[in-house]
Amino acid sequence: xxxxxxxxxxxxxxxxxxxxxxxxxxxxxxxxxxxxxxxxxxxxxxxxxxxxxxxxxxxxxxxxxxxxxxxxxxxxxxxxxxxxxxxxxxxxxxxxxxxxxxxxxxxxxxxxxxxxxxxxxxxxxxxxxxxxxxxxxxxxxxxxxxxxxxxxxxxxxxxxxxxxxxxxxxxxxxxxxxxxxxxxxxxxxxxxxxxxxxxxxxxxxxxxxxxxxxxxxxxxxxxxxxxxxxxxxxxxxxxxxxxxxxxxxxxxxxxxxxxxxxxxxxxxxxxxxxxxxxxxxxxxxxxxxxxxxxxxxxxxxxxxxxxxxxxxxxxx
Amino acid sequence: xxxxxxxxxxxxxxxxxxxxxxxxxxxxxxxxxxxxxxxxxxxxxxxxxxxxxxxxxxxxxxxxxxxxxxxxxxxxxxxxxxxxxxxxxxxxxxxxxxxxxxxxxxxxxxxxxxxxxxxxxxxxxxxxxxxxxxxxxxxxxxxxxxxxxxxxxxxxxxxxxxxxxxxxxxxxxxxxxxxxxxxxxxxxxxxxxxxxxxxxxxxxxxxxxxxxxxxxxxxxxxxxxxxxxxxxxxxxxxxxxxxxxxxxxxxxxxxxxxxxxxxxxxxxxxxxxxxxxxxxxxxxxxxxxxxxxxxxxxxxxxxxxxxxxxxxxxxx
Numbered sequence: 001x002x003x004x005x006x007x008x009x010x011x012x013x014x015x016x017x018x019x020x021x022x023x024x025x026x027x028x029x030x031x032x033x034x035x036x037x038x039x040x041x042x043x044x045x046x047x048x049x050x051x052x053x054x055x056x057x058x059x060x061x062x063x064x065x066x067x068x069x070x071x072x073x074x075x076x077x078x079x080x081x082x083x084x085x086x087x088x089x090x091x092x093x094x095x096x097x098x099x100x101x102x103x104x105x106x107x108x109x110x111x112x113x114x115x116x117x118x119x120x121x122x123x124x125x126x127x128x129x130x131x132x133x134x135x136x137x138x139x140x141x142x143x144x145x146x147x148x149x150x151x152x153x154x155x156x157x158x159x160x161x162x163x164x165x166x167x168x169x170x171x172x173x174x175x176x177x178x179x180x181x182x183x184x185x186x187x188x189x190x191x192x193x194x195x196x197x198x199x200x201x202x203x204x205x206x207x208x209x210x211x212x213x214x215x216x217x218x219x220x221x222x223x224x225x226x227x228x229x230x231x232x233x234x235x236x237x238x239x240x241x242x243x244x245x246x247x248x249x250x251x252x253x254x255x256x257x258x259x260x261x262x263x264x265x266x267x268x269x270x271x272x273x274x275x276x277x278x279x280x281x282x283x284x285x286x287x288x289x290x291x292x293x294x295x296x297x298x299x300x301x302x303x304x305x306x307x308x309x310x311x312x313x314x315x316x
Numbered sequence: 317x318x319x320x321x322x323x324x325x326x327x328x329x330x331x332x333x334x335x336x337x338x339x340x341x342x343x344x345x346x347x348x349x350x351x352x353x354x355x356x357x358x359x360x361x362x363x364x365x366x367x368x369x370x371x372x373x374x375x376x377x378x379x380x381x382x383x384x385x386x387x388x389x390x391x392x393x394x395x396x397x398x399x400x401x402x403x404x405x406x407x408x409x410x411x412x413x414x415x416x417x418x419x420x421x422x423x424x425x426x427x428x429x430x431x432x433x434x435x436x437x438x439x440x441x442x443x444x445x446x447x448x449x450x451x452x453x454x455x456x457x458x459x460x461x462x463x464x465x466x467x468x469x470x471x472x473x474x475x476x477x478x479x480x481x482x483x484x485x486x487x488x489x490x491x492x493x494x495x496x497x498x499x500x501x502x503x504x505x506x507x508x509x510x511x512x513x514x515x516x517x518x519x520x521x522x523x524x525x526x527x528x529x530x531x532x533x534x535x536x537x538x539x540x541x542x543x544x545x546x547x548x549x550x551x552x553x554x555x556x557x558x559x560x561x562x563x564x565x566x567x568x569x570x571x572x573x574x575x576x577x578x579x580x581x582x583x584x585x586x587x588x589x590x591x592x593x594x595x596x597x598x599x600x601x602x603x604x605x606x607x608x609x610x611x612x613x614x615x616x617x618x619x620x621x622x623x624x625x626x627x628x629x630x631x632x
Contacts, residue, residue: 156472163578163595195600232601262479270584271593279479284511285548 010038066105089224326354350421382421405540
């Protein structure tokens, strides 16, 4: 029995690791991918995704180019200082034979949800524009989809693009707000947990040593990503945003603390723009209450996820 | 050598504990008090303050009635469910002979600062309206004042009146924003630390047993406060917002973690209204940087402050 997964992403180096995780995970049936502007533009992200999937032996997965611009403002250039000018650290992957589908990202999400009603797991690791547009196309999407796992936001932790805002949410706060309040069975894997799981140079060299085209490609992308974090952490390493969200989505990571609480997104033009406002007031009482309509917000993920990630990616 | 202190407050049961702390602290010369609407209206807070100071043997301290309304909206009723209808848990204190000064709170703050240039410690444990108005009267106030310590805000912790907003800041976000960005030598004692220090029934009964008019009065006020928290924590107790700020101001509490970082206040009408936006991104790197113009934000206060508080209040 395999579980159908749909991935919405902006590939991106840590997106590449998340794709690797999904491809390497037995029981995951990756039925489609949509891309969105974020780390780079949506078309570039689709190119990277197609090339990587082909390299990993999955040239059959349909990839759709999603939203180039955000709901209420245009895309303005991505994060080449983090992910490199081509989004994957300057690594030149062999060009895949296939091109993207003719569908938009939102159309691809809706079609996949309708093809697997109630069963499709959706993992969204870029800005939430495609998912918000899919809600416009199909208002019943929350009932049609199974669990939705997102990498994004920061509940109690500081932000990474402003004091309180995380990049995926900050890129399109209005779309994120619509997604967080739409009624999905939603799990938020935010900076509260992703910043605490770190891939070290020892992991990277072990991945490189695994020696397959896929492991070598990802390890080489990580050189660029590590250099970005080296300026911040004083050593070459990288935090594991997207692959941790992938591992939560596949059920391989069990959080120690993940209350279900109301979350809204500040999409004003004020100083809190782009932050996820998670109502964690129950924290003061040890989370005795449950908020059935709320988002499951991961606050603590124990264990050696970096080690688990290395082990799984090494099988690529 | 004593240090001149000025207190801005909204007395208030935990304000009463803070006043007790200041009066009981050798080396503290309480030169004046201003009140502001918050837990109750400014006039009622002044009445409570005058009565309590007289009971504690300090009928000489001048008390000024400060702002009734907030900078951009009217006062609308305080927190009688927390502090009782008279603000001090229904306890009837003997009426002090003295009345308030004829000065406004802002005028009193400015006059005290001018009388002790560079030396006056200011402790603000209510909404920040008086201090913002004082800045209007005297733009050089940040240079005239010594250290300013405020009880208010929440940096990484949840709020107490909304998901992210603490009551003092939420009452007058615009005033708080002006105070946090005025250039004071500012220390923020917020929910990050105050929610972690708790007065238990054993402390309260010990305070009652001390048997002086002051200890008995405060212990009786706490009955009401404890009943409010009992609904939340499942046992009679109270968190120590204002007295902890007082103890930080007097130098008796040394935080284990208190980075100096930029803080602004969300005074939009958006979902983050009333929150203190403290830029804690350096947390990810262990706070290696200093932000000279920033606010000292208390994040960890070790030790048995409740025990210290009991010991000091027992000398009243």
